[in-house]
Amino acid sequence: MSNTMRGQVAVVGVGETEYYKRGQAPDAEFKLALNAILRACENAGVDPRDVDGFASYSNDRSDPSKLAAALGCKELRFSNMQWGGGGGGGSAAISNAAAAIYSGVADTVVVFRALAQGQFGRFGQGPRTNAIRGDFAYTIPYGLMSPAQMFAMKVVRFMHEHGVEQNALRAISLACYEHAQANPRAVMHGRPLDEQKYDESRWIVEPFHLFDCCLENDGAAAMVLVSAEKAKDFPGKPCYILGAVGGSHYRAGASVHNTPDYATSTFKSLAPRLYEMAQVTAGDVDVLQSYENFTGGVLMSIVEHGFCEPEACNEFFTKDRFLTSGQLPLNTSGGNLAECYMHGLGLNIEAVRQVRGESTSQVDKADVSMVISGPMVTPVSCSIFGSEATV
Amino acid sequence: MSDYYLNPGLAQPMGTELDEPYWSGLRENLLRVQQCQACQGFQWGPEWICHHCHSDDVTFVEVAAEGVIYSYERVWHPVHPALSDQGAYVVVLVELPHAGNIRMVGNLLGDAEADVTIGVGVRGVFEHHEDADPAFTLLQWERV
Numbered sequence: 366m367s368n369t370m371r372g373q374v375a376v377v378g379v380g381e382t383e384y385y386k387r388g389q390a391p392d393a394e395f396k397l398a399l400n401a402i403l404r405a406c407e408n409a410g411v412d413p414r415d416v417d418g419f420a421s422y423s424n425d426r427s428d429p430s431k432l433a434a435a436l437g438c439k440e441l442r443f444s445n446m447q448w449g450g451g452g453g454g455g456s457a458a459i460s461n462a463a464a465a466i467y468s469g470v471a472d473t474v475v476v477f478r479a480l481a482q483g484q485f486g487r488f489g490q491g492p493r494t495n496a497i498r499g500d501f502a503y504t505i506p507y508g509l510m511s512p513a514q515m516f517a518m519k520v521v522r523f524m525h526e527h528g529v530e531q532n533a534l535r536a537i538s539l540a541c542y543e544h545a546q547a548n549p550r551a552v553m554h555g556r557p558l559d560e561q562k563y564d565e566s567r568w569i570v571e572p573f574h575l576f577d578c579c580l581e582n583d584g585a586a587a588m589v590l591v592s593a594e595k596a597k598d599f600p601g602k603p604c605y606i607l608g609a610v611g612g613s614h615y616r617a618g619a620s621v622h623n624t625p626d627y628a629t630s631t632f633k634s635l636a637p638r639l640y641e642m643a644q645v646t647a648g649d650v651d652v653l654q655s656y657e658n659f660t661g662g663v664l665m666s667i668v669e670h671g672f673c674e675p676e677a678c679n680e681f682f683t684k685d686r687f688l689t690s691g692q693l694p695l696n697t698s699g700g701n702l703a704e705c706y707m708h709g710l711g712l713n714i715e716a717v718r719q720v721r722g723e724s725t726s727q728v729d730k731a732d733v734s735m736v737i738s739g740p741m742v743t744p745v746s747c748s749i750f751g752s753e754a755t756v
Numbered sequence: 757m758s759d760y761y762l763n764p765g766l767a768q769p770m771g772t773e774l775d776e777p778y779w780s781g782l783r784e785n786l787l788r789v790q791q792c793q794a795c796q797g798f799q800w801g802p803e804w805i806c807h808h809c810h811s812d813d814v815t816f817v818e819v820a821a822e823g824v825i826y827s828y829e830r831v832w833h834p835v836h837p838a839l840s841d842q843g844a845y846v847v848v849l850v851e852l853p854h855a856g857n858i859r860m861v862g863n864l865l866g867d868a869e870a871d872v873t874i875g876v877g878v879r880g881v882f883e884h885h886e887d888a889d890p891a892f893t894l895l896q897w898e899r900v
Contacts, residue, residue: 505767519827571830622859
């Protein structure tokens with residue numbers, strides 16, 4: 366692959382609001398978005414008025430035109446939304462923003478996500494309508510309606526095909542919670558998890574215990590992207606985008622659970638494209654943030670990105686491997702399970718912090734820092750960030 | 757307790773221009789699924805054109821309500837008030853080998869806490885909700 370945007374765009378600032386339990390944010394969602402953007406700009410040393418583009422995903426409600434007006438941006442040149450629900454668009458929004466900068470469409474683009482579930486309602490509850498038509502009519506009357514219920518069936522099939530045991534899922538949750546204990550931003554800071562507490566926690570839907578499921582939170586997160594050339598003018602250590610892609614495999618969007626390749630996190634076609642763009646292999650990855658809507662999504666994501674053969678999951682998925690001292694440090698902020706569920710943009714921020722050496726669970730060498738966004742939905746996305754040494 | 761697998765009160769299904777033959781078929785204890793008349797390919801859920809050959813000559817044909825369990829899940833945590841007293845229930849994904857391996861979602865009748873085995877045969881059970889307005893029918897599944 367030639368002429369890609371590898372190394373051509375950099376993240377120069379990241380920021381987030383305080384993270385709250387769902388419904389507990391003191392501010393409106395739009396104000397949360399503004400505050401996260403202001404903090405990211407401050408972190409970058411960028412005047413918010415110079416932001417000329419916004420990219421988000423999952424039908425974020427904070428309209429870029431309104432954001433630009435509120436921030437007094439001199440000009441709006443890029444106003445972008447990645448289609449698709451859940452957190453599948455996290456890395457894709459970064460891909461879109463980077464592509465806009467690389468192609469000269471905009472200069473200073475903010476990627477953001479804001480959520481106030483108290484103001485706008487929860488994800489984890491079923492709909493309250495009396496009648497249902499179309500695709501949902503084939504699932505909701507059978508009690509299949511929440512995200513956990515939509516995805517558990519894929520994970521059951523994957524675990525069946527490959528003989529994966531519950532402890533593989535548990536290891537992911539334990540590692541996330543352990544990292545959250547070092548992260549004062551984490552909603553689960555001060556609330557550690559051990560094997561017994563996990564095992565004794567209630568089932569939500571098999572194979573997901575309570576601690577296999579992401580949180581639901583209020584807050585906002587943002588990052589500022591500029592060209593690699595301009596990045597050198599800013600005070601912080603640039604974090605280069607080596608690759609960022611979004612998409613899905615053949616008929617991933619077939620309705621009523623009819624995608625031909627069913628037991629997948631949706632990354633089989635995409636992961637090779639990410640590695641090709643970034644010019645790295647799984648073995649080069651120093652630290653990984655893998656989106657936990659549910660631990661089963663992480664399980665399949667890690668397999669599909671080539672870190673582990675599907676038949677080797679029971680041996681591979683251990684808590685120790687996923688700690689900063691292990692071979693594959695995972696979700697080092699606590700992730701969606703234990704830091705905050707900001708539709709995964711917090712994972713991208715954490716990946717940047719690792720490259721900058723600013724994580725609360727810093728790995729020794731974090732030159733290649735990877736994010737897997739929103740498994741099991743379509744489209745999904747993934748990204749790889751790199752230090753100066755990688756470009 | 758009701759005669760239905762799940763407690764009443766969930767949103768009730770309504771047909772559309774695209775899938776009315778499916779829902780009216782269930783009312784008559786018939787399973788109708790979409791098949792392309794140009795290439796004979798099956799597809800589910802219903803779509804406006806055939807995804808195999810792009811013909812719009814897709815119609816609903818009657819097929820046997822039988823299949824095998826492709827995957828399943830046992831739900832414990834209710835996410836809808838109607839299910840707050842439900843307890844555990846099982847949702848199955850049933851594959852229909854005689855209809856292009858299309859898959860359908862339903863509930864697996866019987867003890868919700870009994871083991872479920874992927875790959876075993878199931879047959880359809882038409883669960884008529886005569887007291888609903890308008891009445892409708894769900895397609896449930898039981899072990900063969």
